[in-house]
Amino acid sequence: MRELVRVRREPLSAIRRLPAEVLTEIFRYTVEIMPPKRWISANDSSHWEFQHKESPLWSIELVSRRWREALLSHGKLWSFIIIQDVLNFKSRTPRELTRFALHLQRSRQYPVSLSLHCSGNAEGEDSIPGELFAFLVMASHRVETLCLYLRPSMLVSFEPLNSAFRSLRTLIVLPNEFTDYPRLEAFQLAPNLRHIELWDVEMPLDKFSFPWNQITVYKNVNWGIGRQFRLPYEDTIHLLSKMPSIVEFEIAYLCDFCRRGSPGTSVPLPVTCSQLTSLKLSIAKTSASNVLDLLLNDLILPSLSSLDIDCQETEINAYNEGEQLFPAILELLRRSRCSLRELRFRHALVDGNDLLEVFRFSPSLSCLQFINVGQEAITDDILVRLTLSSDSESESDTDSEWTKGAGGEGARRERGARDICSIPEHLSSCNGRIFQKQYVRSNGDVSLEYFSC
Structure with missing residues (x-):
């Protein structure tokens, strides 16, 4: 028996003897910060299913005394807490209460990331159980990230915790039922709240009272299950006007129903977001660009460096709104006078002449990605016009210049350019190579690092 135990322990013996610093680094990769979301069914009102698993920390501490000591010495490992079902606290189960208390105790004074979940199909109370709420009161001042998948x-x-979340920086809300609910004002006094992520919340200004003036990152994703969500143009413009500190803004309406609106007389147009660097818009179906071009036309973004627009795999032949949408992007770039570095545009038509304008307005462009934008977006003729200028040399002269000695300026530029250029099948690969090379030459140290269609 002793020999059998020795043989089974031998593969782990070396790991058991690792220093505590190395062990805690290994343990860190076992911590589940956020349970993965998995889509269930369009007919299920509770359309998110979280694949929960028990925290491995409880098993790791049982392996050996050395592992337990290493685990307990690193409080940050215990600062990520996931409550799989808040209704379990209603039954006064000693195991749930004890483990939550131990988690808080072992996390010491580290900021806490807390996720609270409740199945939309479960029967029970419509409020947080009192036992759990008592722990929330004690830990609220340490909560830095809060994820709420609740009714x-x-x-x-x-x-009642309105002024208690003094350390809260990131708030993620996923209501698990499509029902109307009163305006939530629990986080309007959180002084450090910067990051808001909402899922399936149609009208955030009507549903939540947040300190909008201090928000720097905002994300709103709606799947539109159970009701017809609309892209609230008027609400989006109003929202942007209330966030002067916004840096990253993402909105995705993955549903069929979008329509125009009016921001009202209280919002002066155009709206200027002086600190916004990243804008990502993802809208489904044929009415998408009808709303998007209106939205883009009412914005000025002088700090914009990354723009991502996705019309969600719409049948491109079903509509021609893309012909109005991409010019709206050009007007945004012209109006904002920004240094755009990344442009991604998917599932809407693009005219090749508009592509030429992109390069004229964006000399700092380093990433250009087009997907399903039509055959006229990038042709051999467009590539020739992009690569040849009045002072350009012949290709042979260019090649000879670029293949000079390793210490030459041309060689240094060539090494500095990341050649990740993929050319569409209907284009000449020769013109594609000339384009990549000429773009680097004509822009000095600025190189087109990524170009795909």
């Missing part, structure tokens, strides 16, 4: 009625339970 809308449960969200109201946080109202």
Whole structure:
């Protein structure tokens, strides 16, 4: 028996003897910060299913005394807490209460990342159980990231903690039922709240009272299950006007129903977001660009460096709105006078002449990605016009210049350019190579690092 135990322990014996610093670094990769979301069914009102698993930390501490000591010495490992079902606290289960208390105790004074979940199909109370709420009161001042996948009625339970979330920086809300609920004001006094992520929340200004003036990162994704979500142009413009500190803004309406609106007389147009560097818009179906071009036409973004627009795999022949949408992007670039570095545009038509304008407006462009934009977006003729200028040399002269000695300026530029250029099948590969090379030459140290269609 002793020999059998020795043989089974031998593969782990070397790992058991690792220094505590190395062990804690290994343990860090076992911590689940956020449970993965998995889409279930369009007919299921509770359309998110979280694939929960028990925290491995409870098993790791049982391996050996050395592992337990290493685990308990690193409080940050215990600072990520996931409550799989808040209703378990209603039954006063000693195991749930004890483990939550131990998690908080072992995390010491590190900022806490807390996720609270409740199945939309479960029967039970419409508020946070009192036992759990008591722990939330004690830990609220340490919560830095808060994820709430709860019933809308449960969200109201946080109202008494209005001024308690002093360290909260990131808030993620996923209401698990499509029901109306009162305006939530529980986080309007969080002084450090900077990052907001909302899922399936149609009208955030109507549903939540946040300190919008201090938000730097905003994301709103709607799947449109159970009701017809619309892209609220008027709400989006109003929202941007209330966020002077916004740096990253993403909105995705993955549904069929989008329509125009009016921001009202209280919002002066155009709206200027002086600090916004990243804008990502993802809208489905044929009405998408009808709304997007209106939205883009009412914005000025002088700091914009990354623009990503996706019309969600719409049948490109079903509409021609892309012909108006891409010019709206050009007008945004012209109006904003920004130094755009990344442009991604998918599933809408692009005219080759507009592509030429992109390069004229964006000399700092380093990433250009087009997907399903039509055959006229990039042709041999367009590539020739991009690569040849009045002072350009012949290809042979260019090649000879670029293949000079390793210490030459041309060689240094060539090494500095990341050649990740993929050319569409209908284009001449020769013109594609000339384009990549000439673009680097004509722009000095600025290189087109990524170009795909």
